[in-house]
Amino acid sequence: MEIRSPDFAKNSSRALHDAQLQRALGNVKLGFIAKRRKAIDKLPEFERLRDEARAIKEHTLKHLDLYLEAYEKKVLEAGGHVHWAADARDARRIILDICREADAKTVTKGKSMIAEEVALNPHLEQAGIDVVETDLGEYIIQLRNEPPSHIIAPAVHLNKEQVEADFRRCHTGLPDGRDLDEPVQLLGEARAVLRQKYLDADVGITGANFLVAETGSSIIVTNEGNGDLTQILPKVHIVIASLEKITPTLEDASQILRVLARSATGQEFSVYTTLSTGPKRPGDPDGPGDYHVVLLDNGRSAMLGTPFEDMLRCIRCGACMNHCPVYHSVGGHAYGWVYGGPMGAVLTPTLIGIDKAGHLPNASTFCGRCEAVCPMRIPLPKMMRHWREREFERHLTPVVQRAGLGAWAFFARRPRLYHALTSMSAAVLRAMAGRKGRLARLALARGWTRFRDLPAPQGRTFQAQWQSGKRA
Amino acid sequence: MSLDQHPHVGLFITCLADLFRPSVGFAALKLLRDAGCRVDVPRAQTCCGQPAYNAGDRRDTAAIARQVIDAFEPFDYVVAPSGSCAGMIAKHYPDLFDEKTREHARAQALAAKTHELVQFLADVINVEALDVKFDKTVTYHDSCTGLRELGIRDQPRRLLASVAGLKLAEMEESETCCGFGGMFCVKYADISDHIVAGKTDFVRQTGAEVLLAGDLGCLMNMAGKMQRQGSGPEVRHVAEVLAGMTDGPAIGEADG
Ligand code: SF4
Numbered sequence: 001m002e003i004r005s006p007d008f009a010k011n012s013s014r015a016l017h018d019a020q021l022q023r024a025l026g027n028v029k030l031g032f033i034a035k036r037r038k039a040i041d042k043l044p045e046f047e048r049l050r051d052e053a054r055a056i057k058e059h060t061l062k063h064l065d066l067y068l069e070a071y072e073k074k075v076l077e078a079g080g081h082v083h084w085a086a087d088a089r090d091a092r093r094i095i096l097d098i099c100r101e102a103d104a105k106t107v108t109k110g111k112s113m114i115a116e117e118v119a120l121n122p123h124l125e126q127a128g129i130d131v132v133e134t135d136l137g138e139y140i141i142q143l144r145n146e147p148p149s150h151i152i153a154p155a156v157h158l159n160k161e162q163v164e165a166d167f168r169r170c171h172t173g174l175p176d177g178r179d180l181d182e183p184v185q186l187l188g189e190a191r192a193v194l195r196q197k198y199l200d201a202d203v204g205i206t207g208a209n210f211l212v213a214e215t216g217s218s219i220i221v222t223n224e225g226n227g228d229l230t231q232i233l234p235k236v237h238i239v240i241a242s243l244e245k246i247t248p249t250l251e252d253a254s255q256i257l258r259v260l261a262r263s264a265t266g267q268e269f270s271v272y273t274t275l276s277t278g279p280k281r282p283g284d285p286d287g288p289g290d291y292h293v294v295l296l297d298n299g300r301s302a303m304l305g306t307p308f309e310d311m312l313r314c315i316r317c318g319a320c321m322n323h324c325p326v327y328h329s330v331g332g333h334a335y336g337w338v339y340g341g342p343m344g345a346v347l348t349p350t351l352i353g354i355d356k357a358g359h360l361p362n363a364s365t366f367c368g369r370c371e372a373v374c375p376m377r378i379p380l381p382k383m384m385r386h387w388r389e390r391e392f393e394r395h396l397t398p399v400v401q402r403a404g405l406g407a408w409a410f411f412a413r414r415p416r417l418y419h420a421l422t423s424m425s426a427a428v429l430r431a432m433a434g435r436k437g438r439l440a441r442l443a444l445a446r447g448w449t450r451f452r453d454l455p456a457p458q459g460r461t462f463q464a465q466w467q468s469g470k471r472a
Numbered sequence: 473m474s475l476d477q478h479p480h481v482g483l484f485i486t487c488l489a490d491l492f493r494p495s496v497g498f499a500a501l502k503l504l505r506d507a508g509c510r511v512d513v514p515r516a517q518t519c520c521g522q523p524a525y526n527a528g529d530r531r532d533t534a535a536i537a538r539q540v541i542d543a544f545e546p547f548d549y550v551v552a553p554s555g556s557c558a559g560m561i562a563k564h565y566p567d568l569f570d571e572k573t574r575e576h577a578r579a580q581a582l583a584a585k586t587h588e589l590v591q592f593l594a595d596v597i598n599v600e601a602l603d604v605k606f607d608k609t610v611t612y613h614d615s616c617t618g619l620r621e622l623g624i625r626d627q628p629r630r631l632l633a634s635v636a637g638l639k640l641a642e643m644e645e646s647e648t649c650c651g652f653g654g655m656f657c658v659k660y661a662d663i664s665d666h667i668v669a670g671k672t673d674f675v676r677q678t679g680a681e682v683l684l685a686g687d688l689g690c691l692m693n694m695a696g697k698m699q700r701q702g703s704g705p706e707v708r709h710v711a712e713v714l715a716g717m718t719d720g721p722a723i724g725e726a727d728g
Contacts, residue, residue: 367616
């Protein structure tokens with residue numbers, strides 16, 4: 001997918017002026033936060049479950065190689081194949097090869113952020129394969145030729161009316177006057193259109209929320225059941241997942257599942273939790289004849305042992321973005337690549353480079369709400385700050401900012417000079433404000449005064465007053 | 473540490489209160505002294521270093537932190553009228569130095585005795601009520617660092633409840649960020665503006681006459697926005713109300 005992260009500032013100001021988008025984002029804010037709160041208030045042991053979920057992932061990451069090998073062994077025993085993809089290009093090649101071998105004309109797909117990360121769809125389409133997204137949100141954005149704007153709700157940037165217009169545009173052959181006012185009618189229509197595609201598909205591709213080393217199973221959670229049809233009906237099932245999706249046992253996976261849906265949508269559990277282990281066995285009523293797992297690294301193993309290792313605990317619940325004031329303001333597309341919000345601000349620079357994604361870890365108020373709600377207790381602000389430190393070290397910080405900071409730090413490190421400077425500033429600002437008590441414009445603080453007044457200093461600085469003992 | 477009834481407190485004035493609103497410092501002084509503390513204000517303080525820290529400049533941050541540690545080490549407690557600055561010292565200073573060094577140990581010792589003002593009064597000195605009056609309806613914004621790093625939520629509400637005549641009207645989403653974020657508000661000014669505009673809507677909806685919070689950064693941001701918008705309550709630091717020092721103009725308001 002095209003990288004537009006360097007244009008974050010431009011993307012975000014466009015987003016701020018997009019009335020449709022702003023209306024849709026209003027719903028994110030209200031819906032997700034309240035539902036999560038309600039689910040968690042009902043579960044007194046939630047905080048303990050978070051600790052346990054974190055401990056499971058920490059343990060797993062410490063022994064990642066061991067569990068990955070154990071997982072591979074189990075998949076092979078079950079009659080499946082495992083492919084190791086070092087990067088996005090590898091993953092695309094492997095999957096296209098499997099599709100070609102199956103002589104695939106149509107591929108159905110469950111929701112997968114990893115497929116987005118490796119830009120799978122355009123690659124398969126270029127090879128003449130018809131790729132059909134089966135998750136409703138993904139299906140909608142596929143019709144619009146847009147990337148997802150949220151990791152669990154890919155079309156959350158859209159309003160119902162926009163979806164209705166897309167359906168009328170794309171589902172030709174249906175009566176023009178049909179009623180599509182209600183969401184359930186839109187859902188019904190998408191279902192009917194997709195039904196035939198499920199039956200036509202030669203290959204089904206799904207992501208994975210968990211890979212279980214103990215059994216060689218992959219687990220997906222969905223609310224629509226589309227993943228089940230995607231992986232059961234076609235003759236070939238491909239699972240694409242990144243390395244860190246591994247968990248040691250089924251018990252571990254179910255532990256983490258207890259925090260996943262609650263954090264994501266406020267559900268106790270997603271509607272469907274589906275396990276798949278290898279191809280159809282003799283006597284099974286259904287299932288694919290061939291079962292492949294593509295394990296993607298794409299820079300993840302290099303994060304082990306670095307300050308960014310904690311990010312590998314992420315279970316892609318989306319709670320961080322659902323609670324982020326910046327995400328609420330600009331939506332997911334402004335981040336300019338696959339992952340948005342706080343998790344994207346940390347992860348994107350590791351995947352596409354800090355030189356391209358430099359804005360992302362900077363565009364945060366450090367309000368800390370992401371970390372407060374992250375079920376895996378990932379210290380997101382701390383890692384964003386790590387990125388800022390790397391930028392600073394590599395002199396990627398904008399020159400003006402760096403110079404300003406340098407000048408400020410020069411004085412901050414010299415209290416006597418600093419106090420002389422602040423005394424002078426207090427006098428100057430106060431004189432400029434006159435009796436008004438505030439400034440509507442100040443050249444040196446244009447970023448501030450563009451949108452707000454600047455309160456003027458009350459008078460002499462505290463230090464000056466304290467020193468002269470005036471009020472001590 | 474002299475754990476007598478008159479602990480020696482070093483007041484960390486904060487760069488914003490020093491320059492823009494010294495009355496917050498004097499309110500803090502009064503509150504601390506009324507609570508029986510001996511208070512000093514070291515001259516060798518400038519800022520906690522957060523602007524450099526959040527810009528990724530660890531070297532300058534560490535230099536500033538050393539200066540603060542030197543200046544405040546002798547006190548029983550360090551108290552700041554800001555959750556953000558107190559959080560910087562209490563939660564981040566130790567991270568600036570290599571573990572097992574003497575500097576790290578000193579940073580940890582300072583961190584352990586550093587508190588935000590209202591939290592210090594309520595939780596450390598155990599002040600339960602204040603003998604002041606404020607006949608107004610107020611609403612209270614929970615500043616992010618104080619709330620999430622230091623757990624400040626009930627303390628200001630508890631003390632405000634003891635102020636005669638004061639009524640608290642809670643706003644919706646009092647725990648949502650105001651969009652200040654230090655340099656964020658000038659670097660990503662339009663996003664910051666969008667966030668603060670949402671915040672000030674919630675503030676006005678309460679019908680409160682006064683907006684309070686414990687951090688001048690947030691307060692100046694919200695006051696400046698409402699003044700630009702031309703409507704909204706007056707804005708003050710919570711310490712001014714708790715100390716009964718509300719005679720002067722509110723933040724950004726004209727004299728007299
Ligand atoms: S960083 Fe945490 S909150 Fe955000 S998606 Fe990952 S697990 Fe969820």
